[in-house]
Structures are given as C-alpha cells and as structure tokens.
Amino acid sequence: LQDGRVPLIQSVTTSNGALFTNRTYTYLRIYGLYFQPDATVLFDGVPYKGTVQIDQGRQIFLYQFFTQSFQPGSHTVTVRNVIGGKTYTSKVYTLNMSDGSKPKIKYVRFSPSSQLYEGEVYQATITVDNALTGAKVLVDGVEYPGTVQSAQTVILIPQFSTKGMTVGTHVFQVRNVINGTFFDSNPYQFSIRRRQPPRLYSLTPATISTKQITTVQIRGSFFSATSKVFIGTTALKATFVSSSTLSIQVEPTVIGEGVHRLYVQNVDGQKSNELTLSVLPNLGPLLWGISPASFVVSGNGALGSQQLQLYGYQIQTGAQVYFGTQLIGTVHSPSSQTTPARASISTQFFTKTEVAAISVKNPDGKITNTSELWIQKLTKPEVYSVSPNVISTTATNVQLNLYVRGATTSSKLYVGNTQVQATFTPVTLSVYTGRFRANLNPSTLAVSGDYIPIVIENIDGSKSQPFVIATTASAFRVSYVSPSQMNIGATISQITVRGSGFSSAAVVYLDGQAVPTLYSSSSYLRVTPDLGKLNPDVYHYVEVRDGQKRSNTGIFRINRGPLVRNITPPVLYVGGNGLLKMQLLYSVTGGTLEIFGKSFPLFGSSVVNVSLASELLTAKPGLQTFQFTFPNGQKSSTGAIHIAPAKTP
Numbered sequence: 001l002q003d004g005r006v007p008l009i010q011s012v013t014t015s016n017g018a019l020f021t022n023r024t025y026t027y028l029r030i031y032g033l034y035f036q037p038d039a040t041v042l043f044d045g046v047p048y049k050g051t052v053q054i055d056q057g058r059q060i061f062l063y064q065f066f067t068q069s070f071q072p073g074s075h076t077v078t079v080r081n082v083i084g085g086k087t088y089t090s091k092v093y094t095l096n097m098s099d100g101s102k103p104k105i106k107y108v109r110f111s112p113s114s115q116l117y118e119g120e121v122y123q124a125t126i127t128v129d130n131a132l133t134g135a136k137v138l139v140d141g142v143e144y145p146g147t148v149q150s151a152q153t154v155i156l157i158p159q160f161s162t163k164g165m166t167v168g169t170h171v172f173q174v175r176n177v178i179n180g181t182f183f184d185s186n187p188y189q190f191s192i193r194r195r196q197p198p199r200l201y202s203l204t205p206a207t208i209s210t211k212q213i214t215t216v217q218i219r220g221s222f223f224s225a226t227s228k229v230f231i232g233t234t235a236l237k238a239t240f241v242s243s244s245t246l247s248i249q250v251e252p253t254v255i256g257e258g259v260h261r262l263y264v265q266n267v268d269g270q271k272s273n274e275l276t277l278s279v280l281p282n283l284g285p286l287l288w289g290i291s292p293a294s295f296v297v298s299g300n301g302a303l304g305s306q307q308l309q310l311y312g313y314q315i316q317t318g319a320q321v322y323f324g325t326q327l328i329g330t331v332h333s334p335s336s337q338t339t340p341a342r343a344s345i346s347t348q349f350f351t352k353t354e355v356a357a358i359s360v361k362n363p364d365g366k367i368t369n370t371s372e373l374w375i376q377k378l379t380k381p382e383v384y385s386v387s388p389n390v391i392s393t394t395a396t397n398v399q400l401n402l403y404v405r406g407a408t409t410s411s412k413l414y415v416g417n418t419q420v421q422a423t424f425t426p427v428t429l430s431v432y433t434g435r436f437r438a439n440l441n442p443s444t445l446a447v448s449g450d451y452i453p454i455v456i457e458n459i460d461g462s463k464s465q466p467f468v469i470a471t472t473a474s475a476f477r478v479s480y481v482s483p484s485q486m487n488i489g490a491t492i493s494q495i496t497v498r499g500s501g502f503s504s505a506a507v508v509y510l511d512g513q514a515v516p517t518l519y520s521s522s523s524y525l526r527v528t529p530d531l532g533k534l535n536p537d538v539y540h541y542v543e544v545r546d547g548q549k550r551s552n553t554g555i556f557r558i559n560r561g562p563l564v565r566n567i568t569p570p571v572l573y574v575g576g577n578g579l580l581k582m583q584l585l586y587s588v589t590g591g592t593l594e595i596f597g598k599s600f601p602l603f604g605s606s607v608v609n610v611s612l613a614s615e616l617l618t619a620k621p622g623l624q625t626f627q628f629t630f631p632n633g634q635k636s637s638t639g640a641i642h643i644a645p646a647k648t649p
Helices: none
Strands: 008-014 024-033 040-043 051-055 059-066 073-083 086-089 093-098 104-111 121-129 136-139 154-161 168-178 181-184 188-193 199-204 207-209 214-221 228-231 234-236 238-242 245-250 258-265 275-280 286-291 294-298 305-313 320-323 326-333 341-346 354-361 371-378 382-387 398-405 412-415 418-420 423-426 434-440 451-457 467-471 477-482 485-487 495-500 507-510 513-515 517-521 524-527 539-546 554-559 563-568 571-573 579-585 592-595 598-601 607-611 622-629 639-644
Touching: 008 073, 008 093, 024 073, 104 168, 104 188, 121 168, 199 258, 199 275, 207 214, 214 258, 228 245, 234 245, 286 354, 286 371, 286 639, 305 563, 382 451, 382 467, 398 451, 412 434, 477 539, 477 554, 495 539, 495 554, 507 524, 563 639
Parallel strands: 207 275, 294 371, 485 554, 571 639
Antiparallel strands: 008 024, 024 059, 040 073, 051 059, 073 086, 073 093, 104 121, 121 154, 136 168, 168 181, 168 188, 199 214, 214 245, 228 234, 228 258, 238 245, 258 275, 286 305, 286 563, 305 341, 320 326, 320 354, 326 341, 354 371, 382 398, 398 434, 412 418, 412 451, 423 434, 451 467, 477 495, 495 524, 507 513, 507 539, 517 524, 539 554, 563 579, 579 607, 592 598, 592 622, 622 639
C-alpha cells in the first residue's frame, strides 16, 4: 500500500511540446496522485509563485508558465503536501530544459524537386525546433531577402530563388533575436548543381489531328518547373509533372498543319535535342494489324463473340468492323499512339478456314484499308497447355489447368481413363478460347505407367489429340521447351528440349513428325524446325521417343507477325522527306518491307526506320498499303499509311 499522504508525480507535460528556456507556455501540467488542494509545487527546491490549479488530486496546472528564469539543463520538480502540520514531499521528478535562445534545424525539404539547380525557384520548408516568431533565415551567413513565413516549428520560404548563387555547397541557418542579441541555429548544408541540358526521348502522341486540341506528354530528362516548350519559334505553356515529364496543350490552329520541330529550353538557356510533332489532316482511319491475328471457330455458323485489338490510326469509338461487306462488330475503345482500339465482333459469319478481309468504318463514314484475320475451323477440340505437367500419383489434391480451343461447357475432360469434373471458362483476346480447371485426387485415377494422357471430348464425339503429362515416377520426360515462343519470320530457329533420361538414340517429334535431332546430353536435345511449314498462332506439340519409350508432351508457340503497333508519322506528304518509323511486335531481322512496289530491307527487329523520299517524288495522294515479307516466304497482315498532297512542312 502506498502512503496517501505523500504526493506521487507520474508525468509532466506542457501545452507545446518540449521545454525551452525563454518561453511562455499556456500551461505546465503535473499528473499524478495524492495532491492536496493546497499542495505546493517546487522547482529546484523553490516554491513556485505563479498560478496553480489542482484538479481532484490528480492534476496540477501551472498556467502561463514562464521559463525565462531557468537555465538550460536539468531541473527538479517536487510536490509538497502539508497534513496536520506535517510536511510530505514527493520523490524528485527531473525535467530537461533546452536552450530556448538557439533554434535547431531538423531538416529542409524543397519542392517541386529535392535537387536544387542554379537560376531556378523552389519552395523551401524548414522544420525547426525553438524558432521564435519572426525568426530570420540566413543563407551563407546573410539574411535571406525574400519572403519568409516563420513559426516555432516550421519556416516556409515560398519562393526560394537560386539565381545568383554559385554551384556547390551552401548553408541555411535560423536566427532568433532576443533583446538585440543574435542566437543562430546549427548550420544545415544543401547543394546547388548546374542542370544538364534537357533531353527529349518521346512524344505521346507524336501525331495529332488538325481537328482538335490535344494534350501531348513529353518524356525526357533534366526538366524543371521553369522549362519552356517550343514548337518551331512558338513558346507553349508547359505543365511540369516531373524532371522526366512535361505536358502541353497543342492547339492545331495556332501552330498549323505539318511536321513541326519541338524542343525544350531550360531557364538557363540550355536547349534539348529536337523531336517532331506531326499535325495531320483527318484523312481517315488506318488499320495496321489485328490481335489475335487468328482465332478458331467450331461448328457451322455458331453464334459467338470475340474481342479484337485493332492496331491503327484514328479508329474511333463507335466505328463499325466489317468482314468484306458484312457488319460483324463495333469498336468500344478508340485507338491511340500507345494503345490499340478494342472491338467486340460476332463470329457467326466465319464458317470455314479462310483469310478474312477486315476493315473499319468510322462514324464519319471514312473507312480504313483492308487487313487480314486468319480463321481456322476446328473439327475437334485442341489442348494447348496443361499445368502442372508433372504430378505425383500419391497426391490427394492437385489443381489442373488446361488451356484449350474448340471446347464448350458441354465438353468432357478425361485424365487418364477417368472422366473428371471440371469448370470451363471462355477466354477472349488470346489464341485460346477457353480454360478448364479441375481439382484432382491423383491417387484415385486409373493410371497405367509413368504418363497420363489428357483428352477433351466434345458433345459431337470429337476428341482432342492426347496431351500427355508425366508422373514423378517418370525418369524419361520433357521438362520444358526453349524458347517457348518464336516469330513466324525466323529462319534460324533452333529449339532446345530440356528434360531427363535422354540417350543418343532419342528423336524429337513435332506434331507427330520426326525431325533431325542433335543429342547434347541426357538432359537436353536440339532441333532446327522449318517454321515456314508450321502453323502460326498455335502451340505445337513436342515429344521425345527413344525405342519404345515416349515422353510426356512439351509445347512451343509460333507468333504470326510482325504486328505494327505504331507508325510515325502515319501521313506522308508528296515530295516530303519520307522518314517513316514503325514499332513492331513479333518481328525478326532479315525480312523486307514491301511498299510502293519496292522492297526495303529490315535492319531492326522491334523498330524499323525507312526513308521513302524518292518514292514520294512521284507518289499520288491516297492510301498506300504495305506488307512485311520474310525469306521463308511468310507474309504479315496488310497495313497502310496516308499520302497527302504536297505541303511544305
């Protein structure tokens, strides 16, 4: 039991944080127990003579608590009760009181950038302890002449200019003035650099229409909040996003139609490299390619839908998608320089294996060129991927995922000789049309040997080719095929089959056909198939055979391509410089660009630059189509650009 006559101090707090000398606090609160209504508070053994209010024996408030008479350092606090003429004093409670004359800078934050450059303006926020109202800010020992908003813990310089300051290290200090005496804080160092010349990487979009005001994002480096953007000699107001991004509003009626030089200039006069911004007439939409480039149909005119990505130029929301003269769908998301348009189409009009001619008509009636969509009619379902491809027959719960084509919710799934329950989910925007998911108990399956065939059976009785997975007991199996994807135009196409248990007599089979096999070791084999003879946009089965031994199934895919993602500019002028830049997907080196009846060799795989200046001397305005051709005879889908009447940029 505690003696209820002896006061107990538990904590001491103030109205405004830590204690400093030369301060006035609204109150100092002593919290504890057993405070008599007439208790006395003592500092360093001396009774406090200010206003004291005791609240229910638990709290003592010292209002308008002044610290001017205290020295920096430790001080003691005690509370004294007088009961029946006897004195009862609490244990000593120690207070630490800091020097209230000197401020202390904790840190400084600058915006919009933490790094300072010469000749620019920033907002500086100084977080400080013990700054008096009206405290001054010193820069390199000299009082800063600009606007300073000071408070006890935060000092704000809304327009901190580095103009006239040298490159290198500088010092901030905060100064209190007490009775004419200066008390300066600790020094806080910051550095000023000379900004490197701005550099431009890309414009998004780099091509805009003459019909509307457009926001253009400028990507680069070493931008500042004071950077200016010039199109030709016209300065545009830029929105500073970051040191690597600026944004501008381009009004075509101000800068005019044509191909314009754009550059960025910083406040120190340094200029960037130049990029071109094309302001082009509305000559109509263009279609460069479709993804997926092919899909399958099963049955005869079965009602279904498919999502397509339409890579092109100025394809608008509400545009109509045509198969020949038949309307098959509508665009629900427009194209941009970085993203394709998206459309939902009906597949009921595709009833056979064919190359479908696809075009798009915008709401204003303007129509694109025709591009190709490869349609494959399936007579049986196909399994293209199974995960996992190795399972343990002693496991009790395995989730099996199958990606398939030509299957429906009515299809049956067989694992080994056992029909299993599975959930079918349709898939769009993919070479697959659906996915099966089944939860297996492998220990209950009827499995013979070290391999498990997986088969899909449709309601009409058609069955897929078995896709074989291995069990963990198998010592002769395929782990994976590398690379897992190749592009249609590739001429050198070596494939490595990784696995285990291979011998020098092992032979690789692609889609059931033996191919010349190079034995490397028991864990991998190499083959070089002719990609020109294999269907694109599908997965091909890989199997290894060695005498009577047959492995599980491996897979690899061939992408149809190339697919043009973007063309800059999509409009060329008769007699113009003819510089054309194409960004491609699924491309390889060694092919040619076929345009204007001529062949231009491809030297890049993902970006192609070509000059058509000589062709433009005699070109006629209108649509100009193009295709890519590869040495193995494969061709890409058809794209197009606009040729506009002669105009001086």
